[in-house]
Amino acid sequence: MRIVITGGFGFLGRQVTGTLLRTRTFRGAPIDRLVLADRIVPAGAPERADPLVETVRGDLAECLDDVFAEPVDVLIHLAAAVSAECEADFDLGMSANLDTTRALLEAARAQSAAGGPPPRLVFASSVAVYGSDPALPLPPVVSESTLPTPRSSYGVQKLVCEQLVADYTRRGFLDGRVARLMTVSVRPGKPNAAASGFLSGIIREPLAGLPATCPVRPDLRVALASPRRTVEGILRIAEAERGMGRGRFEGGLPVNLPGLTVSVAEMLATLRQMAGDAVADLVTIAPDHEVEAIVGSWPSVFDNTRATALGLQPDPDFASVVRDYAADHRDAVLVDSPLTAGQPSEGL
Ligand SMILES: Cc1cn([C@H]2C[C@H](O)[C@@H](COP(=O)(O)OP(=O)(O)O[C@H]3O[C@H](C)C(=O)[C@H](O)[C@H]3O)O2)c(=O)[nH]c1=O
Known part of the structure; x- marks a missing residue:
């Protein structure tokens, strides 16, 4: 083959x-x-x-x-x-x-x-x-x-x-x-030129100790x-x-493909819970209307019947998405947090 x-x-x-x-x-x-x-x-x-x-x-x-x-x-x-x-x-x-x-x-x-x-x-x-x-x-x-x-x-x-x-x-x-x-999140590595790239960047960059900009209003819901x-x-x-x-x-x-529906605010709250205030505070909200127009036009809630028939399921929650990222890219998580110790924060 x-x-x-x-x-x-x-x-x-x-x-x-x-x-x-x-x-x-x-x-x-x-x-x-x-x-x-x-x-x-x-x-x-x-x-x-x-x-x-x-x-x-x-x-x-x-x-x-x-x-x-x-x-x-x-x-x-x-x-x-x-x-x-x-x-x-x-x-x-x-x-x-x-x-x-x-x-x-x-x-x-x-x-x-x-x-x-x-x-x-x-x-x-x-x-x-x-x-x-x-x-x-x-x-x-x-x-x-x-x-x-x-x-x-x-x-x-x-x-x-x-x-x-x-x-x-x-x-x-x-x-x-x-x-x-x-939208694939969390992508490792350098930012790419996708309008949705920030949906990885607002998690990946802070976990590496770097500032990140969120170009959409936090109540925007997305499918990841x-x-x-x-x-x-x-x-x-x-x-x-x-x-x-x-x-x-x-x-x-x-x-x-199945998507996990989550708002940007929920993503940032998950980051705060899992990695702490200092890490979450590295994200600045600065709306960019061009990005918002593209990403905001995408649907966020799907009927996944067709994917389910193939045995496919969305990620269970955003905390597990972040945990998978930290587990798969240990070298990219440079901040001191429960994630680096391999111990999820209480309640997650
Ligand atoms: C424009 C172009 C790209 N490439 C290569 C360069 C990269 O190594 C690769 C694309 O990988 P990238 O990491 O940029 O993207 P993915 O995350 O793998 O996503 C890809 O699949 C999803 C579904 C997408 O629609 C993206 O547009 C597409 O790029 O295609 C070429 O070989 N020829 C070309 O003309």
Whole structure:
């Protein structure tokens, strides 16, 4: 089995790769090759030393011959420009998120047209396909049957690609599945250019002893998923057999990955309870209307029936999200707190 991960050296790509390299199987069958395609391939990345791993470096649209040099059984498409980048640079978003995805779909179609296996393709879409249009406000609870009306170029690009994946699947060119990701929090590392990046930054930076700015009003409610739950969702959707019933991928609609609904104020209160006043006081509230317009247009409460049928659940509460982050990134928690001692605060 040959599996390709585009954006394989991005944050989610590395997490998905790590899981697959631990199990070394996909749907119970051994993985023969894991191809990590990315425009940046870090020299010291440890996964490069694994005998299963092959790397393809460069602009994906120009590397498709290498990606498809051998038959591709599974494609997990994570290479993308993020939301604020696409808002700042329209051409980048159209090219990286739309044109490149279409080229990838065409390459997959060419493989099956030539008698090869129709690849199973997982497209990582986003909660950003939803938006609240004044003429058509979102219902209080959103599901896959809610009409997406994105309010950002990034959301539009993701939605167009979702539709293309559905049509290529309907025509039998490939077996496409769309996972709509919630905002991933807490992301480790440096801030990224996503409009939602602060939803990691307001936890990650204070835990590292650094100041952080919160660009939205604290009563804003958001739907979050930890990196662990997000990777679990991507792989569950990738591995599920098609068909009706529990554990199967049913129909052609996307799956909204489960999100934990929480207000920014609740996130900050959790940080205060778990890490103390000095840490929580490192966060300054300074609303930025551009960020608020994008993130505030996303729904925060979902009917997760479709994800639940696949056995997926949201994180139980935000305290567990923070605990997972501290456990997975001990070196990034530099403040003295119960988290570093591995002892959750009383009551959490
Ligand atoms: C724009 C672009 C990016 N990339 C690579 C660069 C990064 O190594 C990787 C993206 O990783 P990043 O860490 O920025 O993002 P993730 O958190 O993994 O999320 C990704 O999947 C979610 C669902 C998103 O929609 C994001 O836009 C997308 O970037 O794709 C390329 O290889 N080619 C390109 O044209």
